[in-house]
Amino acid sequence: MRKMLTIISTVLRGNAGKNGARAVVAARTYADFTQQATFDIKKCDVHKLEEGPPLTSTLTREDGLKYYRTMQTMRRMELKADQLYKQKIIRGFCHLYDGQEACAVGIEAGINLTDHLITAYRAHGYTLTRGGTVREIMAELTGRRGGIAKGKGGSMHMYAKNFYGGNGIVGAQVPLGAGVALACKYQEKNELCVCLYGDGAANQGQIFETYNMASLWKLPCIFICENNKYGMGTSVERAAASTDYYKRGDFIPGLRVDGMDVLCVKEATKFAADFCRSGKGPILMELQTYRYHGHSMSDPGVSYRTREEIQEVRSKSDPISMLKDRMLNNNMASVEELKEIDIEVRKEIEDAAQFATTDPEPPLEDLCNHIFYNEPPMDVRGTNPWSKLKSMS
Amino acid sequence: MAALRCFLRSGKNAVAAGLRREIHQTAPASLQVTVRDALNQAMDEELERDDRVFLLGEEVAQYDGAYKVSRGLWKKYGDKRIIDTPITEMGFAGIAVGSAMAGLRPICEFMTFNFSMQAIDQVINSAAKTYYMSAGLQSVPIVFRGPNGASAGVAAQHSQCFAAWYGHCPGLKVVSPWNSEDARGLLKSAIRDDNPVVFLENELMYGVPFELSEEAQSKDFTVPIGKAKIERQGNHITLVSHSRMVGHCLDAAAVLAKEGIECEVINLRTIRPMDIETIEASVIKTNHLVTVEGGWPQFGVGAEICARIMEGPAFNYLDAPAVRVTGVDIPMPYAKILEDHSVPQIKDIMFSVKKTLNV
Numbered sequence: 001m002r003k004m005l006t007i008i009s010t011v012l013r014g015n016a017g018k019n020g021a022r023a024v025v026a027a028r029t030y031a032d033f034t035q036q037a038t039f040d041i042k043k044c045d046v047h048k049l050e051e052g053p054p055l056t057s058t059l060t061r062e063d064g065l066k067y068y069r070t071m072q073t074m075r076r077m078e079l080k081a082d083q084l085y086k087q088k089i090i091r092g093f094c095h096l097y098d099g100q101e102a103c104a105v106g107i108e109a110g111i112n113l114t115d116h117l118i119t120a121y122r123a124h125g126y127t128l129t130r131g132g133t134v135r136e137i138m139a140e141l142t143g144r145r146g147g148i149a150k151g152k153g154g155s156m157h158m159y160a161k162n163f164y165g166g167n168g169i170v171g172a173q174v175p176l177g178a179g180v181a182l183a184c185k186y187q188e189k190n191e192l193c194v195c196l197y198g199d200g201a202a203n204q205g206q207i208f209e210t211y212n213m214a215s216l217w218k219l220p221c222i223f224i225c226e227n228n229k230y231g232m233g234t235s236v237e238r239a240a241a242s243t244d245y246y247k248r249g250d251f252i253p254g255l256r257v258d259g260m261d262v263l264c265v266k267e268a269t270k271f272a273a274d275f276c277r278s279g280k281g282p283i284l285m286e287l288q289t290y291r292y293h294g295h296s297m298s299d300p301g302v303s304y305r306t307r308e309e310i311q312e313v314r315s316k317s318d319p320i321s322m323l324k325d326r327m328l329n330n331n332m333a334s335v336e337e338l339k340e341i342d343i344e345v346r347k348e349i350e351d352a353a354q355f356a357t358t359d360p361e362p363p364l365e366d367l368c369n370h371i372f373y374n375e376p377p378m379d380v381r382g383t384n385p386w387s388k389l390k391s392m393s
Numbered sequence: 394m395a396a397l398r399c400f401l402r403s404g405k406n407a408v409a410a411g412l413r414r415e416i417h418q419t420a421p422a423s424l425q426v427t428v429r430d431a432l433n434q435a436m437d438e439e440l441e442r443d444d445r446v447f448l449l450g451e452e453v454a455q456y457d458g459a460y461k462v463s464r465g466l467w468k469k470y471g472d473k474r475i476i477d478t479p480i481t482e483m484g485f486a487g488i489a490v491g492s493a494m495a496g497l498r499p500i501c502e503f504m505t506f507n508f509s510m511q512a513i514d515q516v517i518n519s520a521a522k523t524y525y526m527s528a529g530l531q532s533v534p535i536v537f538r539g540p541n542g543a544s545a546g547v548a549a550q551h552s553q554c555f556a557a558w559y560g561h562c563p564g565l566k567v568v569s570p571w572n573s574e575d576a577r578g579l580l581k582s583a584i585r586d587d588n589p590v591v592f593l594e595n596e597l598m599y600g601v602p603f604e605l606s607e608e609a610q611s612k613d614f615t616v617p618i619g620k621a622k623i624e625r626q627g628n629h630i631t632l633v634s635h636s637r638m639v640g641h642c643l644d645a646a647a648v649l650a651k652e653g654i655e656c657e658v659i660n661l662r663t664i665r666p667m668d669i670e671t672i673e674a675s676v677i678k679t680n681h682l683v684t685v686e687g688g689w690p691q692f693g694v695g696a697e698i699c700a701r702i703m704e705g706p707a708f709n710y711l712d713a714p715a716v717r718v719t720g721v722d723i724p725m726p727y728a729k730i731l732e733d734h735s736v737p738q739i740k741d742i743m744f745s746v747k748k749t750l751n752v
Contacts, residue, residue, distance in 0.1 A: 116495060150528035157526040164494050164531065169518050175484050176519055179491020186447070186473065186497060193495075209484025216479070370525045371563055373532035374587040378666065380563075385704035393529070 047254035102319035106265025130163035138356035171204030181221035200231020218281035246286035259287030450502025486512035503539035521564035538592035552725035554688030578616025627657035
């Protein structure tokens, strides 16, 4: 007890480090942890906005543990996918999200599950935050019947409620997202759509077409560019005449956000969501983030960037470490507690991987199903004229 | 009132127009309705029936439609449901598909299907394939409609037929109406369908009036997608066609009848899923087949019909090879004499029939 009070008073005496905080001590719980703390966060650059998101973010212990667990789950899940891919149990495309966890978790923290979200192919993290389970995600990667899309979609085509994938064609998801936002406005449910794309996609024409219509029609759409500095193997400097992605919406207000800090992303998303919900139309956020893996599993990721660069980001800006340090330094959690979470996460991933490798592949009867919705059974031509396969709705 | 105005504007046979909506004591008789008006009424009725239905495209609202197909709709339904878009096909087609994914039922108009090429990724990869990729989690109830194929004097970039291109893809339904009953019934079915439907109209048919039976005028009249119609019975040869060419086939059949040749004319109505059973039954009866289309020959609608006939029970009943009458295998020229010779004429159909029958 005494020890706890000493720690708390030390913090209060204010040693403002990188994660300097003013700690607010709430009522003591049996665990004597700080129940919530307010942290300084990086200021966002703004475009066509009078002011940006707040410069501080208040984090409760409960939320902190939740974000930590989710980010850690995401990280471990992606690393397991890497392993399974190298064992050839996952095949085809596999675009991993490790390093970018703060984006997915921070965004979800700033919106509701009743809001909508769509992204491109680096989608496993979002499938998780939108309600998919690790089991379903991994089984989809291994192409099994227990997969979230019954094994028929694969890495890039995972769906959940109010989550429209997982889209393989670069940039195509952006007009789709604005369409979802149109439906939100039309149906008057005060919902919005978060529409994600990468720095590579940011130069696509259809995105500018979408900016135009979203702005004209004041669609409740948050456009988010996840700038991880490389579009496949091409650095942003080599692909874009202007790398100020948050300004590329021109007439659409924009924010440039530290995408490695989950609190920064959360505050920016809340700010953006308020903007949209007030009927002002779309807003654009650029999240500056980083991916540890290459573009996909077929890209080692070191031919166009140095190992030193990757290592530097890992040691100085890792999103999970940042949150962990903040919580430990402010007595919001103990080392043991976080270790406990790590162990639980590891187990969850192991179980999921076990399921994903042992669940059977989809039955052949499922081959021609799901062509049309709400349709009587029909015949589909097989590989030869005598092969008539059954298709159910 | 809007209906009355638009009937009167269509000139020709507008007399009975007033009877339909205004006077209820007299039972409605059959009516002369242009294809344009049939499409207009179908959309009007479906917009009224279901709040989630809306129309978007270039000039569909305040201009009343580039070809006046959506005349009066904006005045009646307003900005929320009839939306003018900028000239950005890829963008607005994607927006339409996204809105369908999130619970609405959009009608996405392409001013002509030539421009759909700019948006074809959204039609195929975002709309057609999604229900399958998501294993049934995400449906896309959308209609893409607009004029398809050759018009008059609009030259190469504005005259292509896309029946074969869209007909190639699983996950899409592709429909090609000929007359007003087709247009009305198929559009209503398409809008009520929970899947992506490509609805191929024909500009040259918009102004053509056809008789609409009493039954066809009813608000719940629909023509089932996937079922062909036998427009004319005959015993000597089967002619299969879609869209405007159906009219050409009927005209050719009328002339051939005078020479004692009785053609059975089948109006496909739907390109995908194709009603091959109706064609097979007809070929089994007539033993001869000629397909007629406006599009290019290679990998076309006719090619598919011939392949399927060969693979099915009707092959054994053929007394001569099945042949295709198609557009000429060239980009569409401008000069009238050249344009006229780029698409099947009645004499081409008659020639092919006689060659097949060896007369």
